[in-house]
Amino acid sequence: MDIVFLEEIKLDIVIGIYEWERKVPQTIRIDIEIGLPHSRGGESDNIVDTIDYGAVMARIRQTAAEQHFSLVEALAEHIATLIRTEFGAPWVKVSVAKLGMLRGVKRLGIMIERGERPSA
């Protein structure tokens, strides 16, 4: 299996269950792993044989600007579905974390895996 990854994505978005969170953007961190069955990109050296992480990032920025979520779970689910349906990834792992939200906690959030993990 090959993994295309996007690590420590920082976005300022409106997210949260409380009224005050609906008014002020907050910085979240997103980490993504996209599993591919042994992709041909390594041999072909052609972007069409893999998943373009730049294109994934552009879609995430777009969707985060367009849609607001209450829960980090909902944002993670939305991103996982987008990557699987629009980019044809069989397996994806997405984590969404809020930073410094609770005293004494560096990050808190959710990590999800969706789809079938390709065999090695």
Ligand SMILES: Nc1nc2c(c(=O)[nH]1)N=C([C@H](O)[C@@H](O)CO)CN2
């Ligand atoms: N499992 C979750 N718990 C909580 C969430 C969440 O998105 N998922 N969100 C909040 C609030 O928005 C919080 O971030 C504000 O302090 C609380 N718990």
